[in-house]
Amino acid sequence: MTLLTNAPRGTKDILPEQIQSWLYIENKIREICQNYGYAEIRTPTFEHTELFHRSIGEGTDVVDKEMYTFEDRGGRSITLRPENTASVVRAYLQNKLYADGGLVKLFYIGSMFRYDRPQAGRLREFHQFGVEALGEENPAVDAEIILLAWDFLKSLGLDDLNLKINTVGCPKCRPVYRQKLQHYFTDNIDELCDDCKRRIDKNPMRILDCKVDGAKEFMEDAPKIETCLCDDCREHFAKVQEFLTAAGVKFELDGRLVRGLDYYTKTAFEIQYLPLGAQSAVAGGGRYDGLIEEIGGNPTPGIGFAAGIERILIALEKQNLLQTKIKSLDAFIVTSGSKAEVFGFNLLTKLRRENISATMDFAKRSMKAQMKQAAKSGAKFALIIGEDEIKNSTVTVKNLETSEQENIPADKIADSLKS
């Protein structure tokens, strides 16, 4: 319980028994991204702090109070990435991925860092899988991204998923809506909670999503964004819905869905897994047509989402969809005496070189104890080597499931185990 024996708060070891689950998810990710034509990219774990300031936006919670920022030995301000979109966009620009023309479709899996108070489904180091499509404003891409997220979660077997979509407008129409909201909430300021009173100036759209005020009556009459959308945004949103409907995916229009990061435009979406409780968002994302320009590229549209792997794991656990079995071995070698140990070790190496998984006990324990080990290891066969076997250059092969055993010439063991 000291610093030495405790991982830092909000971090977790992923243990051998959990690796199967992680691999399962990661394999699904790679599979579906392959199907959708997205290529994997890996960006650095840390970036210049400035990148996140510019992309995520000052004034957001993530930037203001959740970043792991430090100065490196060269005096640079460095930040552990709190999300990966900014890095991917940066990599896109730096490596001129746009040079090939057309839409650039990327995905990533990696750990992100946010200094937040840990609770279920929220860690300081957590893992996200995400997808970014850069260079196309067609709403079909919005739909593709949403479908990818949806199909992915579905393919894991999750039920009780809820897809919510909204549009947050663009630099042309959002300010109009923003102002309308500010007027409306200022008129109703007495009804607002303290947090929301502060949000009027900072982020009036967030008020719509407030858990305290959200259910209050005056909220019903708050201005709807539909009334302010420019033609472009309106049409775009309609198209997205059309594509989704064509794909047979049910969605819920949620005018209160507001993303926390500054760079979002137009389409915003979120997939919830309701049984998760407070941290129910399992994937979220949206369009960010202004981001690339903001970071210094040519005006380029983009859209993406990120999904929290730990949250998905919790969801899978709840639905009992995980296997925790560690892969078992083909053979466990049991020896008696020091000659047999050498003989067994030799056999062990041979088997492994023949691609047969095997291990043995190195603690010089009794045969009985070794047999227990063998059984517990889940190995299919125990290969028993004692004085008799050495004398005859054979090995006793015991099938641990059926308890049948037979004596086999040592040089034929590998073939025998393969069949």
Next chain:
RNA sequence: GCGGCUCUGGUGAAGUGGUUAACACGUCGGAUUGUGGCUCCGAUAUGCGUGGGUUCGAUCCCCACGAGUCGCCCCA
């Protein structure tokens, strides 16, 4: 960053202001002759999150800190 609850061995846990901290699982060892899964026997916390304090004496009382958990904030 704020609030509630919690913190006994590898695990699940019982327990008391005062000699040996139940029980179960697990682990290890054993039950004559080289062999597992059943059964039986034995061993297995010098310590009760950490650090202080109260007390003749604390794992059980108090305080602080830490971690976990739930909720808020925010988000994945």
